[in-house]
Amino acid sequence: MSLRLNPHVSVDCVIFGFDGQSLKVLLIDRNYGMSAESLSAPQTLKLPGSMVYDDEDVDTAAIRVLKELTGLENIFLKQFHVFGSPDRLKKVEDLNWLQAETHMKIKRVVTIAYYSLIKIHKTTPTDGRVVWLDAMNLPELAFDHNQIVQVGLQTLQKEIQHEPIELFELLPRKFTIRQLQTLYELILGKKLDNRNFRKSISKSGYIVPVNEKEKNVAHKPAQYYRFSHSRYLKVKNYS
Amino acid sequence: MSLRLNPHVSVDCVIFGFDGQSLKVLLIDRNYGMSAESLSAPQTLKLPGSMVYDDEDVDTAAIRVLKELTGLENIFLKQFHVFGSPDRLKKVEDLNWLQAETHMKIKRVVTIAYYSLIKIHKTTPTDGRVVWLDAMNLPELAFDHNQIVQVGLQTLQKEIQHEPIELFELLPRKFTIRQLQTLYELILGKKLDNRNFRKSISKSGYIVPVNEKEKNVAHKPAQYYRFSHSRYLKVKNYS
DNA sequence: ATACTTAACGTATTTCTTACGCTAAGTTTT
DNA sequence: AAAACTTAGCGTAAGAAATACGTTAAGTAT
Numbered sequence: 001m002s003l004r005l006n007p008h009v010s011v012d013c014v015i016f017g018f019d020g021q022s023l024k025v026l027l028i029d030r031n032y033g034m035s036a037e038s039l040s041a042p043q044t045l046k047l048p049g050s051m052v053y054d055d056e057d058v059d060t061a062a063i064r065v066l067k068e069l070t071g072l073e074n075i076f077l078k079q080f081h082v083f084g085s086p087d088r089l090k091k092v093e094d095l096n097w098l099q100a101e102t103h104m105k106i107k108r109v110v111t112i113a114y115y116s117l118i119k120i121h122k123t124t125p126t127d128g129r130v131v132w133l134d135a136m137n138l139p140e141l142a143f144d145h146n147q148i149v150q151v152g153l154q155t156l157q158k159e160i161q162h163e164p165i166e167l168f169e170l171l172p173r174k175f176t177i178r179q180l181q182t183l184y185e186l187i188l189g190k191k192l193d194n195r196n197f198r199k200s201i202s203k204s205g206y207i208v209p210v211n212e213k214e215k216n217v218a219h220k221p222a223q224y225y226r227f228s229h230s231r232y233l234k235v236k237n238y239s
Numbered sequence: 240m241s242l243r244l245n246p247h248v249s250v251d252c253v254i255f256g257f258d259g260q261s262l263k264v265l266l267i268d269r270n271y272g273m274s275a276e277s278l279s280a281p282q283t284l285k286l287p288g289s290m291v292y293d294d295e296d297v298d299t300a301a302i303r304v305l306k307e308l309t310g311l312e313n314i315f316l317k318q319f320h321v322f323g324s325p326d327r328l329k330k331v332e333d334l335n336w337l338q339a340e341t342h343m344k345i346k347r348v349v350t351i352a353y354y355s356l357i358k359i360h361k362t363t364p365t366d367g368r369v370v371w372l373d374a375m376n377l378p379e380l381a382f383d384h385n386q387i388v389q390v391g392l393q394t395l396q397k398e399i400q401h402e403p404i405e406l407f408e409l410l411p412r413k414f415t416i417r418q419l420q421t422l423y424e425l426i427l428g429k430k431l432d433n434r435n436f437r438k439s440i441s442k443s444g445y446i447v448p449v450n451e452k453e454k455n456v457a458h459k460p461a462q463y464y465r466f467s468h469s470r471y472l473k474v475k476n477y478s
Numbered sequence: 479a480t481a482c483t484t485a486a487c488g489t490a491t492t493t494c495t496t497a498c499g500c501t502a503a504g505t506t507t508t
Numbered sequence: 509a510a511a512a513c514t515t516a517g518c519g520t521a522a523g524a525a526a527t528a529c530g531t532t533a534a535g536t537a538t
Contacts, residue, residue, distance in 0.1 A: 058323030084297030
């Protein structure tokens with residue numbers, strides 16, 4: 001019979017952001033501040049994550065990671081998968097970095113992955129380790145983080161079919177229908193019919209116009225809308 | 240800064256079964272073979288689970304638990320949530336039992352929950368610890384296992400709206416439309432219109448009749464159907 | 479004034495969902 | 509043997525939702 005051990009338990013966050021053009025993922029440069037040679041080494045980027053502390057709920061750990069990096073609280077965060085293969089740390093440089101960082105002898109880490117959606121402009125810009133990269137075109141990341149992003153993206157694609165609410169976390173408070181459609185198209189990876197998209201928006205009942213239009217654009221200015229949480233609850237509960 | 244530790248990592252399986260009448264969950268009597276007083280103690284029932292072994296993938300651990308209890312392999316198993324609250328072991332008898340069972344000093348266990356669907360008649364009947372109880376009407380279970388079953392059921396409800404394929408794991412190879420409908424109604428917790436249900440089945444394209452009917456029933460005998468995996472793939476990929 | 483660009487409304491068609499009426503094929507009862 | 513009972517199984521019509529596509533509107537740039 002096999003022996004039992006305690007793997008270390010961590011959380012990793014796939015933090016999606018939208019800058020109006022493309023879908024981004026927040027990454028940490030783990031060699032930030034090091035020599036130029038190190039910086040040019042591959043796989044220097046990783047997802048933000050942390051070991052789970054003593055007496056800390058795993059969800060709380062994910063909330064903490066997000067707070068530390070972005071300063072944001074009360075953000076949508078969803079647990080979506082556990083990555084627990086024993087050979088997740090098969091790259092030597094990953095294991096070395098992890099042990100130096102945590103000051104612990106580590107054999108194995110089981111990680112619980114979360115995804116989150118935030119507005120890019122709200123992130124703390126003082127943390128130089130943070131970079132935003134295009135979610136659809138990532139370089140090779142540390143550990144199994146490319147796989148984690150991929151599974152997170154697939155989960156998000158499934159989720160927004162039923163709960164579009166999550167997407168509003170990615171947009172400014174006031175947004176145009178076109179911005180919302182672009183976001184849908186980016187995440188789903190396909191084009192949508194603008195006229196039918198508009199119809200579905202007006203039918204939704206919880207995306208309401210605000211008294212403001214675009215300015216200084218070289219075409220007909222678009223109406224701004226906002227997401228009405230109270231109307232959302234009404235629509236979902238009482239009809 | 241808080242200390243870091245290694246919680247123990249376990250898997251727990253919510254194994255759903257269908258006996259033609261009601262939806263069941265497989266539970267383990269952890270006091271099996273003990274004195275009568277112990278047997279009458281509350282919370283003697285728990286979900287099947289295990290610590291994750293050294294060099295074992297977490298998914299593999301879940302597969303192993305299922306195999307040990309039912310003898311079944313190649314069964315649908317889906318990871319659905321991690322339960323990682325630090326006070327999961329707050330009941331003294333739970334902690335005592337766990338430490339006696341594992342011969343380890345345990346402070347905390349983070350568990351990864353899976354659900355699975357199987358045909359009840361195929362379970363190994365030799366294991367006396369195993370009991371099947373009605374999923375909708377469970378007694379108080381050990382640990383946070385009532386909550387785990389509840390979340391598992393909610394996940395299953397969501398899943399079958401999009402991927403009815405999972406349900407065929409619960410039915411015999413040949414089944415009637417009525418059996419399938421009963422299963423849907425049990426899981427969704429609501430009645431469905433039989434005529435419309437039949438229509439959706441014939442439209443599906445992957446539930447095909449076999450050359451056999453019910454016998455010795457006190458009414459018009461029903462046609463048997465089976466799930467065609469090859470047709471399922473065609474329908475889902477090429478249309 | 480004309481061209482250009484994106485916003486925004488409308489309509490017709492098809493496809494999906496829902497509600498409900500009726501007949502069919504067995505066994506059980508009288 | 510006929511009638512009653514039970515569940516199987518087909519059909520149709522109305523309403524809702526998804527799809528495809530034509531057209532006008534309101535600004536800036538030249």
